[in-house]
Amino acid sequence: MKVAETYDIEKILSLAEEEINKLTFKELMELIDTIKNYFISSELDIEKQIELYAKAILLLTKAREKLITIKKQKEEIDRKYEEFLKNVEE
Structure with a gap:
């Protein structure tokens, strides 16, 4: 199951930075x-x-x-x- 399927907007808004x-x-x-x-929609x-x-910007920042x-x-x-290839070729 996708994580987004378990999150409604209120739950997303309540996400703390540690959770993110x-x-x-x-x-x-x-x-x-x-x-x-x-x-x-x-x-x-x-x-x-x-x-x-604001939450979307925070999520985008963390994703970046x-x-x-x-x-x-x-x-x-x-x-x-x-480095490995260089050593093998020598």
């Missing part, structure tokens, strides 16, 4: 998609919209941080692999 930090990149993107779908009052917008970390990990793996 534990989510995977995929889960973060699912929650962002859920927020986007609420904006498209419902007529929320302006106060709720601004709360959702995770991508940066993953990119650095991949670059390190690539560097080690290149």
